[in-house]
Every structure is written in C-alpha cells, then in structure tokens.
Amino acid sequence: MKIRLASSADNPAILGFCEHHAMQGALPLRFDRSPDYFALHRCHADDHRTWLAEDALGDVKGIASLVVRDGYLHDRVQRVAYLGDLRIVPDRRLSRSWMDEVRGRLADLERDAGVQHAYCCMIRDNKLAAQSLLGTRRHGRLPLTHWRGYGNVSIHGRKGWQGFNALHDRDDDITSRPARPIRVVRAQSHHADALRAFLDAESKAQPFGPVFDEREFERRLSTWTDFGIESFLLALDARGNLVGCVAPWDAGRIKRIVLEKLPLSLQAIRVAFNAFAPMFGRPRIAPPGEALLDVYLTHLQVKQRDPEIFAALLDAAWSTLRNRYALVQLCLYDDDPLWPALARYRLTRVPMDLYTLSSERAGAAIDSASAARIPGFEIYLV
Known part of the structure; x- marks a missing residue:
C-alpha cells in the first residue's frame, strides 16, 4: 500500500472513491464533490493538503485532508487545522499505517506551520468510524478528545398551514417581529465594514473561530460560488445596531448531499411531504441516490446567542428560500440557546460530534475557560 500527497490530476480517482464509500450510520450519506473535489477546500482556506492510500494497482483505498487557516484559540490567533474526509476501506493493516501517516502529517504541520491543534467531526452513530478512530484498544489510535455534540439540522417546513403559505415581504425590509423591534434587511455594499467587524467580534469568542480580517472576508465574497455581500441577511435592533446575521x-x-437510503420513518415523511409539495409551490425532497435540493445557513452569528434574534433571521431566510429549496441546513449545538427558535419548524436532526486533536507538546485545545463556548465550526465547509 502506498500513501502519497494528492494533486489535481487525482481528482477523478478521488471523486470515484467518494461515490462508492458513503459515511455510515442510521442515515448513510455521501458528498458529491464533482466536478472538482478540491473546490470546497479552496472555499475553506488557501492552504489545503489531501493524501491518498493506493494499492499496487493504483486504486484509491483511503483519503484524508487537512485544511490550515488562522483561528481564534486560547484568546489569540493561531494556525489551526481541520481534518476532514478521513475515510479508508476496511483493512486492519491499512488502518494502522493510515493513522501513523495522519500523525506524521500533523507533526509536519506543527514543525512547518506552527499548527498545534486540529479538529474534526463524526456522525455519532457511525460505528465503523468510531471503532477505527476512537477504539481504546486499537494500536496507534489518534489521540482525539471529544469537544462538543451538535445536530446537523434539516428544516423541511413550518408547522401548520403557514408552513406552505407564501410570504410577500419586501427584499429591503424582509421581516420584523412585533414582540421585539428586530428588523431584518438584505446586506448592501455599505454594510460590509460593519458586517465584517461583527463577524470577527463574534468569532473571536468561539474556539477555532475563523479570523475575519479584511483579506479573508474579501476572499470569501469573491471566490465562493454564487456568493457575495448581498447573500447576507442582517438583523438590526431599534437603534439600527447590527445584532445578528446569516x-x-x-x-x-461544488458540493451536494446524497442520501444512500432512508429509514422508514424519514421515508414516510418524504412521501407525505412530496404529495403536498406541488400544491404549495414547494420543491420535492429527493429520493435516496439523488442529490438533495438544499441550501446552507452560513455565517450564522447572533449577539449573546439570543433566540429571538435568530427567530427573526430564520423567518426571513425561510420566506426567501422555501419556494426554491426542499431543505434548509444548519448546525446547532447540544444545549444551544438557539434551539427554541426552531419550535415552529418541522425538521430532522442527525446527531454529530466534534473532536480535537493536539500535538504532544501542546496543552488541551479546549480548556476550562472555553469548554462552554459555542464552537467556531462551519458545517457547510465539511
């Protein structure tokens, strides 16, 4: 078995491997990253590396990626890494050499780029991954430390008939909540400086939170596909202060979710939803094997994690997305104060977990001061 650094020439082989090796669990799924596997990594950061394990015939048997960026950790800016796409075919010998390789690459990152802390995510009921990565008796296991649980949330409707009723809100003043004077507007170019500063201030309080300096903010606006300043919805208080965004x-x-199969309960929801969707102008939920028609709620930041502010943003986003997408995806953490805002929505939730991985010379990535903080994790870049 040969393990080597991948290049753009390996794109077809990597896409083929991902297509045939779904992530297991109660909801088996895979990411369709065609036509360019590396495009999502470029959205995450400029510095990214992918490794392949190949057999004697040159067939891919495993992949792993590391994306390196600046992040807030221990109240300062550090170089941090995201460990993703860690997937290998079942093979005990390959598993041992693969974990040795990952440890070696992390050691290289510490030596060459000063990266001491990395993080990754895992489907909670993916027993095969848990056994491979977390089994205490496995030789040479990665020293992963549990960080925080979260839910991969898929919203598919509003409760009651208003879930199907169209809302006719003006684009420049999308919605307001009479119980509290929160106004939601679509961002324009003159909001850019205040928005960037707000994102950075909120991210600074979140372990591994991205650093939104001027360069990084402009990089995202200019290089992400179908994305720009006008993609943002801003929540403003009675004085016009920015208190939330999404x-x-x-x-x-560049990335689509494909469910390999559905449990009977979710299949029943899909069939029932699809029966009524055309009557109300809603797209159907795709069957297993086809890409979901979904949209991510990215850059979700809410001052003091206030559920009322989030509810205003969520309602505004839903009113603009409901006729174009079958599912709206987001990430909420276990014990997240934002959960009450979802009470009026119909959703499914896939339990996930975040883990950290630190070098031997570094202390813990998440110390007692930051354990209760909301993670600086961006699910849409996974």
Whole structure:
C-alpha cells in the first residue's frame, strides 16, 4: 500500500472513491464533490493538503485532508487545522499505517506551520468510524478528545398551514417581529465594514473561530460560488445596531448531499411531504441516490446567542428560500440557546460530534475557560 500527497490530476480517482464509500450510520450519506473535489477546500482556506492510500494497482483505498487557516484559540490567533474526509476501506493493516501517516502529517504541520491543534467531526452513530478512530484498544489510535455534540439540522417546513403559505415581504425590509423591534434587511455594499467587524467580534469568542480580517472576508465574497455581500441577511435592533446575521448559500455547484437510503420513518415523511409539495409551490425532497435540493445557513452569528434574534433571521431566510429549496441546513449545538427558535419548524436532526486533536507538546485545545463556548465550526465547509 502506498500513501502519497494528492494533486489535481487525482481528482477523478478521488471523486470515484467518494461515490462508492458513503459515511455510515442510521442515515448513510455521501458528498458529491464533482466536478472538482478540491473546490470546497479552496472555499475553506488557501492552504489545503489531501493524501491518498493506493494499492499496487493504483486504486484509491483511503483519503484524508487537512485544511490550515488562522483561528481564534486560547484568546489569540493561531494556525489551526481541520481534518476532514478521513475515510479508508476496511483493512486492519491499512488502518494502522493510515493513522501513523495522519500523525506524521500533523507533526509536519506543527514543525512547518506552527499548527498545534486540529479538529474534526463524526456522525455519532457511525460505528465503523468510531471503532477505527476512537477504539481504546486499537494500536496507534489518534489521540482525539471529544469537544462538543451538535445536530446537523434539516428544516423541511413550518408547522401548520403557514408552513406552505407564501410570504410577500419586501427584499429591503424582509421581516420584523412585533414582540421585539428586530428588523431584518438584505446586506448592501455599505454594510460590509460593519458586517465584517461583527463577524470577527463574534468569532473571536468561539474556539477555532475563523479570523475575519479584511483579506479573508474579501476572499470569501469573491471566490465562493454564487456568493457575495448581498447573500447576507442582517438583523438590526431599534437603534439600527447590527445584532445578528446569516448568509444562505447554495453550494450545489461544488458540493451536494446524497442520501444512500432512508429509514422508514424519514421515508414516510418524504412521501407525505412530496404529495403536498406541488400544491404549495414547494420543491420535492429527493429520493435516496439523488442529490438533495438544499441550501446552507452560513455565517450564522447572533449577539449573546439570543433566540429571538435568530427567530427573526430564520423567518426571513425561510420566506426567501422555501419556494426554491426542499431543505434548509444548519448546525446547532447540544444545549444551544438557539434551539427554541426552531419550535415552529418541522425538521430532522442527525446527531454529530466534534473532536480535537493536539500535538504532544501542546496543552488541551479546549480548556476550562472555553469548554462552554459555542464552537467556531462551519458545517457547510465539511
């Protein structure tokens, strides 16, 4: 078995491997990253590396990626890494050499780029991954430390008939909540400086939070597909202060979710939803094996994690997305204060977990001061 650094020439082989090796669990799924596997990594950061394990015939038997960026950790800016796409075919010998390789690459990152801390995510009931990565008796296992649980949330409707009723809100003043004077507007160019500063201030309080300096903010606006300043919805208080934001993003040109099969309960929901969807102008939920028509709620930041502010943003986003997408995807954490805002929505939730991985010379990535903080994790870049 040969393990080597991948290049753009390996794109077809990597896409083929991902197509035939779904992530297991109660809801088996895979990401369709065609036509360019590396496009999503470029959205995440400029510095990204992918490794392949190949057999004697040159067939891919495993992949792993590391994306390196600046992040807030221990109240300062550090170089941090995201460990993703960690997938290998079942093979005990390959598993041992693969974990040794990952440890070696992390050691290289510490030596060459000063990266001491990395993080990754895992489907909670993916027993095969848990056994491979977390089994205490496995030789040479990665020293992963559990960080935080979260839910991969898929919203598919509003409760009651208003879930199907169209809302006719003006685009420049999308919605307001009479119980509290929160106004939601679509961002324009003159909002850019205040929006960037707000994103950075909120991210600074979140472990591994991205650094939104001027360069990084402009990089995202200019290089992400179908994305720009006008993608953002801004929540403003009675004095016009920015108190929350979210940016719905259709990543469909570079990443799509494909469910390999559905449990009977979710299949029943899909059939019932699809029976009524055409009557109310809603797109159907795709069957297993086809890409979901979904959109991500990215850059979700809410001052003091206030559920009322989030509810205003969510309602505004839903009113603009409901006729174009069958599912609206987001990430909420276990014990997240934002959960009450979802009480009026119909959704499914896939339990996930975040883990950290630190070098031997570094202390813990998540210390007691930051354990209760909301993670600086961007699910849409996974």
